[in-house]
Amino acid sequence: MGYRTVAIDFDVGLRNLDLVMGCERRVVYDLINVIRGEATLRQAAIKDKRLDNLYILPASQTRDKDALSRVGVENVIEGLKKAGFEYIICDSPAGIEHGACMAMYYADHAFVVTNAEVSSVRDSDRILGLLDAKTHRAEQGLERVKTHLLLTRYAPSRVVKGEMLSHKDVIELLGIDFIGAIPESPAVLQSSNAGVPIILDQQTDAAQAYMDVVHRFLGEDRPQRFLDPPKRGFFSRMFGGADAPIAAAG
Amino acid sequence: MSWLDYFRKSSPGSANVAKERLAIIVAREGRSQTKASYLPQLRQDILQVLAKYEKIDLDQVTVNVESQGEYQVLELNVVLSDPANVRKMGNSSRHAPFFSEVKSNAFGAR
Numbered sequence: 123m124g125y126r127t128v129a130i131d132f133d134v135g136l137r138n139l140d141l142v143m144g145c146e147r148r149v150v151y152d153l154i155n156v157i158r159g160e161a162t163l164r165q166a167a168i169k170d171k172r173l174d175n176l177y178i179l180p181a182s183q184t185r186d187k188d189a190l191s192r193v194g195v196e197n198v199i200e201g202l203k204k205a206g207f208e209y210i211i212c213d214s215p216a217g218i219e220h221g222a223c224m225a226m227y228y229a230d231h232a233f234v235v236t237n238a239e240v241s242s243v244r245d246s247d248r249i250l251g252l253l254d255a256k257t258h259r260a261e262q263g264l265e266r267v268k269t270h271l272l273l274t275r276y277a278p279s280r281v282v283k284g285e286m287l288s289h290k291d292v293i294e295l296l297g298i299d300f301i302g303a304i305p306e307s308p309a310v311l312q313s314s315n316a317g318v319p320i321i322l323d324q325q326t327d328a329a330q331a332y333m334d335v336v337h338r339f340l341g342e343d344r345p346q347r348f349l350d351p352p353k354r355g356f357f358s359r360m361f362g363g364a365d366a367p368i369a370a371a372g
Numbered sequence: 373m374s375w376l377d378y379f380r381k382s383s384p385g386s387a388n389v390a391k392e393r394l395a396i397i398v399a400r401e402g403r404s405q406t407k408a409s410y411l412p413q414l415r416q417d418i419l420q421v422l423a424k425y426e427k428i429d430l431d432q433v434t435v436n437v438e439s440q441g442e443y444q445v446l447e448l449n450v451v452l453s454d455p456a457n458v459r460k461m462g463n464s465s466r467h468a469p470f471f472s473e474v475k476s477n478a479f480g481a482r
Contacts, residue, residue, distance in 0.1 A: 240390050247398045284385020291391045295398050 123336065124175060125208045128167060130198070131181035132225035133215035134190055140180045143170065144317025154182035156201075157194030163201050172322060177207075190224045199228050216245075218252060228258050231268045231339075234298065237275050238287040243295055246271075250296060271296060272335060273303040279351040289349055302335040304328050305348040396435045418448060426452055 130153060131139035140146040145168045151161035156179070163179075170176035179198075182189070202210050214225035226232060232253050236246040253267050254260060260267070273289055280286040293300045307328035313320040321332040327348055334344045415435055422428050432451035 240394055243394050244397055281387070284387045287387050287390050287394075291387065295391070295394050 123340065126175045126206055127209040127211065128177040128179055128202055128207045129211040129213055130179040130225075131213050132190070132221045133213070134181045134185060134187040134221055135183065136215065137181040137183045139178060139213050140168070142314045142317065143178050143319065145170065145178055145180075146317070149180045152180045152182040153198065154185045154189045156198055157189065157191065163198065163205060172318075187219065187221050190221060192224065192227060195224050196228065218248060222249070223252070223256060226253055226257055226267070229253075229267050230259075231270065233270050233272050233301070234296070235272045235274055236292065236296075238273060238281070238289070238292055240287075243287070243292055246296055250298065269298045270301040270339065271298050272301055275306045276303040276348070277306045278349055282351055301338050302331060302346065303348055304331045304335075414446075415448070422450060426450075428452070 129139060129143070131137055132153070133139075134154065137152070140149050148168050151166035153166070155161040156163055156166045167177040167179050170178065199210060212225040212229065215221040226249075234246050234249060234253075236242045250269060253269060257267050259265060271293060273292060276289065277286055281288045289300065289303050305327050307320075307326055309323060309326040310320050310328055313323060320326065321329050321336075323329045324333065331348050334347065337344050419428070419433065428450055434449045435446070
């Protein structure tokens with residue numbers, strides 16, 4: 123999209139954003155170094171080799187997560203804003219620990235990424251509660267953090283069979299805006315194996331779904347895709363194996 | 373069990389079970405600003421009142437939240453397992469349904 127963007131990994135101790143982005147060998151300084159004044163933002167931010175305007179700020183792999191201070195995080199975010207970044211993506215660790223609280227604290231928007239699975243949906247509900255209560259916006263009485271529901275590993279064929287919660291179910295349960303569903307795709311593992319973001323491989327349905335989500339976030343009205351099982355021809359239905367829509371009586 | 377069953381769906385699937393289970397958990401632990409925040413307290417109070425009169429096994433209490441058109445229905449099912457009652461009712465269990473209507477925006481506007 124061409125926006126100046128930086129992604130910060132807040133999972134101190136379990137750093138992984140560098141790995142999935144394929145820049146793990148170029149990490150010298152990390153977020154904690156910047157917070158402690160041991161390195162500048164310019165030194166710590168790693169420029170992505172594929173996209174000109176994308177930078178990654180890795181988490182520390184060795185330090186304790188308590189090293190993340192609220193003031194420190196604020197300084198980093200202000201510094202990045204001054205450096206001209208238009209979008210600052212804070213990659214939150216799973217759970218509701220300190221790292222997650224710091225990642226969400228200064229947020230304007232929050233993507234709640236969930237699977238259509240009971241534990242994931244319940245945890246999302248919990249996080250939504252924290253987003254409404256434990257953020258800078260909540261504490262200052264400002265407008266609430268805008269939340270977006272992003273469903274991943276969605277399998278429409280299983281939804282049709284009643285084996286998986288549908289996107290409508292999850293929307294109803296969580297009661298927030300739905301920004302899109304990413305279909306379950308083997309390409310996601312392949313791209314993380316290679317350290318290439320899936321969205322760059324626009325041949326795959328998962329990448330197209332992510333691109334739709336980005337466009338929707340930027341205000342474009344894109345119809346939802348990938349919510350229904352792919353249509354199958356007569357022959358694949360007859361001989362197509364486990365996902366064939368004709369279910370045997372049990 | 374007609375032969376037509378062969379063409380019907382094999383089983384209702386587990387997604388509905390998941391949704392029902394989540395509906396009550398999410399409502400119970402729900403965000404106070406967007407949902408009826410008194411739900412957990414209400415449930416607790418009802419249980420306490422019931423406990424005054426009947427021995428209840430908490431495992432035999434089910435709480436459900438369902439949407440029906442404009443309303444959300446909170447359904448509380450308590451199975452009373454007093455053997456005397458069972459004989460009187462001629463049933464293995466006696467249900468004491470409790471309905472309470474909560475405004476439709478209890479789950480937050482979408």
